[in-house]
Amino acid sequence: MIPGAKRWLVVAIVLIAIVSAFSKQFNSYYLGIAIDVGINIILAVSLNLIMGHTGQFSLGHAGFMAVGSYTAASFTIACTKHVPESAAPFLLVGGLILGGLLAALCGLAVGVPTLRLRGDYLAIVTLGFGEIIRVVFQNMEAVGAASGLSGIPNYTNFFWSWTTAAIAAYAVAALVNSTYGRGFIAVHDDEIAASAMGINPTRYKVTAFVVGAFFAGVAGALYAHHKQTINPTGFDFMKSFEIVVMVILGGMGRTVGVIIAAILLTILPEMLRPVAEYRMIIYSLLIIVIMMARPQGLFTLRSSKGANT
Amino acid sequence: MSAPLLKLDQVTIRFGGLTAVSALDFQVNDHDLVGLIGPNGAGKTTVFNLITGVYQPTEGTIAFAGQPTAKRKPHQLTKVGIARTFQNIRLFHSLNVFDNVRAAMQVHRTHGVRQALWRGKAYRAAEKEVEDRVMDLLEIFKLGRLRNEDAKNLPYGDQRRLEIVRALATQPKLLLLDEPAAGMNPTEKAELAGLIRSIKDRFQIAVLLVEHDMQLVMNLCERITVLDYGVKIAEGTPTEIKRHPKVIEAYLGEEQIA
Structure with a gap:
C-alpha cells in the first residue's frame, strides 16, 4: 500500500547519482565505509524478508553471499581483458545478476528440502549449509582455494552500492506490502491459520528464501568488486551472525529499522577504532544493552507491521 | 437433488x-x-x-x-x-485488522511477485478492488472503524468476529x-x-x-x-x-x- 512507491525508488536513485557525482571529493576511507554500508543494507534487508517477515530463522546468509561473490568475481576476471575500459559498468551489472541468480538457485536447492523444518532445526541446517558452501570454496583450486581470489577489478562504487541497496529495499517492501505479500507475514504468524486461508506455507517460505538469497548474492558480488580480494573466511558463520544481528536490532520485519541498524552496525566498529583493543568488547556490550532496552527492535514504533515499512 | x-x-x-x-x-x-x-x-x-x-x-x-x-x-x-475458524482464536497477531482479512484474499488474487514488484496500473486496480472488498466485509461485521487496530488488541468478541470475516474473505x-x-x-x-x-x-x-x-x-x-x-x-x-x-x-x- 505505498502509492507511487516506484517514484520513491527513482527519487532515491537520482539522489544517489547526485551524491556519487561528488564522491571523488570524499576521503576514500569514508567512501569505502559508505560502500560497505550499502552492501550491508542489501544483506540485512534481504535476510529481513526471510527472517523478519516470513519468520524462517536462517544462519546461512553469508553462504549465499559467497556464491554471488565468487560467481561475479570469476565472471568479471574472465571478461575484463576482452572488453574496453568503458564497458566496466556493464560487466559489473552482468556480474551482479549472474551472482544473484546463482545464489537464488542455491537458495532454491537448500530451501525446498529444509523449509519443512522449523525454528531451531532450520537455523542449524542453514548454518550447516552456509559452512558447506564456504568449505567448498576453500577447497576449490580454480578460485584460489584457502588463499582466496584476488585481482578482482574495482568496479563497485558508491553509486552501484547504494542504488542496489535502494532496489533491494524497494523490492522487499513492495513485495511484502501487497496482498500477495501479506502471505509472508501470515506464514510467520501462524502457519496453520495461514494454510486455512488458502496460503501455501511451503511456497511462500521457498519464495522468501529464493528472493533473499538472490539479493545476498548481489551483495556478495558488490563486495567482491569493492574489496578486490575475497577469501572463504570472509563468508563464515560470523558474517551470517552479523547480518542476523542487524535484522534483530532493527526489529524483525521493519524495513526502515533494519536499514538503520545496518548503517549503525557498519559505522559503529569504525567509530570505535580509537579504543583499539576494547573495540569489540564495547561493540558487543552496546548490542547487549540495546537488546535489553528495546527487545522489540531499536526503531519499532508501533507493533503492527501494516504501516511501518 | x-x-x-x-x-x-x-x-x-x-x-x-x-x-x-x-x-x-x-x-x-x-x-x-x-x-x-x-x-x-x-x-x-x-x-x-x-x-x-x-x-x-x-x-x-x-x-x-x-x-x-x-x-x-x-x-x-x-x-x-472450505473455510474455517479455530477453537482457540488464531488471528495473524502482527497484522492489523484490515491486513488480517487481506491476507485471506490470496485465493482470488490476480497478481503475483512480478506485479507486486512492478506495481503497474492493473496491479493498482486489483489492489483497490481487494481493499474495497475487505472494507465491505469489515463494515458488514461492524469492524470497519477498527481497520488499523492490531488484531491482537481487539476485545475477545471482536476477535471472534474478525476470524469469521477472515474466513469469509476466502469466498x-x-x-x-x-x-x-x-x-x-x-x-x-x-x-x-x-x-x-x-x-x-x-x-x-x-x-x-x-x-x-x-x-x-x-x-x-x-x-x-x-x-x-x-x-x-x-x-x-x-x-x-x-x-x-x-x-x-x-x-x-x-x-x-x-
Whole structure:
C-alpha cells in the first residue's frame, strides 16, 4: 500500500547519482565505509524478508553471499581483458545478476528440502549449509582455494552500492506490502491459520528464501568488486551472525529499522577504532544493552507491521 | 437433488491405538446450517480437521462438491471453498485488522511477485478492488472503524468476529465454525446467533457449527449430529435430538447429574 512507491525508488536513485557525482571529493576511507554500508543494507534487508517477515530463522546468509561473490568475481576476471575500459559498468551489472541468480538457485536447492523444518532445526541446517558452501570454496583450486581470489577489478562504487541497496529495499517492501505479500507475514504468524486461508506455507517460505538469497548474492558480488580480494573466511558463520544481528536490532520485519541498524552496525566498529583493543568488547556490550532496552527492535514504533515499512 | 456439498462416508481416523472418529457418515447440503455437538473429547474438532485436510482419514472417504478431498492440503481445500475458524482464536497477531482479512484474499488474487514488484496500473486496480472488498466485509461485521487496530488488541468478541470475516474473505461455499461462542456471555451469544444466520442468508453458503452451547445450537441449526467417543449416536432436527434417549444419556443427562 505505498502509492507511487516506484517514484520513491527513482527519487532515491537520482539522489544517489547526485551524491556519487561528488564522491571523488570524499576521503576514500569514508567512501569505502559508505560502500560497505550499502552492501550491508542489501544483506540485512534481504535476510529481513526471510527472517523478519516470513519468520524462517536462517544462519546461512553469508553462504549465499559467497556464491554471488565468487560467481561475479570469476565472471568479471574472465571478461575484463576482452572488453574496453568503458564497458566496466556493464560487466559489473552482468556480474551482479549472474551472482544473484546463482545464489537464488542455491537458495532454491537448500530451501525446498529444509523449509519443512522449523525454528531451531532450520537455523542449524542453514548454518550447516552456509559452512558447506564456504568449505567448498576453500577447497576449490580454480578460485584460489584457502588463499582466496584476488585481482578482482574495482568496479563497485558508491553509486552501484547504494542504488542496489535502494532496489533491494524497494523490492522487499513492495513485495511484502501487497496482498500477495501479506502471505509472508501470515506464514510467520501462524502457519496453520495461514494454510486455512488458502496460503501455501511451503511456497511462500521457498519464495522468501529464493528472493533473499538472490539479493545476498548481489551483495556478495558488490563486495567482491569493492574489496578486490575475497577469501572463504570472509563468508563464515560470523558474517551470517552479523547480518542476523542487524535484522534483530532493527526489529524483525521493519524495513526502515533494519536499514538503520545496518548503517549503525557498519559505522559503529569504525567509530570505535580509537579504543583499539576494547573495540569489540564495547561493540558487543552496546548490542547487549540495546537488546535489553528495546527487545522489540531499536526503531519499532508501533507493533503492527501494516504501516511501518 | 445433486450431490451434497460435503459428504463423509464411513470416515474413521485412528491415532495409534485410539480411534478418535469411527465410521462416521455425515453430510452437509448447500445452504444448510448444521450443528455438530457432543461432550468433551467426542471428536468434533477432529472431524473439522479431517474435513479441512489437516488430518487424512485412516479409512473412509470425504467428498466436497462431488470431489474426493483425499491427499489435498488445507490450502488447496480452501481454494475449492472450505473455510474455517479455530477453537482457540488464531488471528495473524502482527497484522492489523484490515491486513488480517487481506491476507485471506490470496485465493482470488490476480497478481503475483512480478506485479507486486512492478506495481503497474492493473496491479493498482486489483489492489483497490481487494481493499474495497475487505472494507465491505469489515463494515458488514461492524469492524470497519477498527481497520488499523492490531488484531491482537481487539476485545475477545471482536476477535471472534474478525476470524469469521477472515474466513469469509476466502469466498467459501462451506464455512466451518469451531466453537464460535466459547467464552462469550449470553448477550454476545445471542448476537452471534443472529450473525451466523445472517451470514448464511447473505453469503448463500452452508455453515457447519461445532458448539458446546446446547441452547445456541438448538436455536440455530436445522439439523444436528451428535457425536460421542467418535461415534455418531444421533442425527435429526433439534426437537428430535432433544428427545433422543442416547443423547440425553450421553450429553444432557450428564449435565443434569452435574
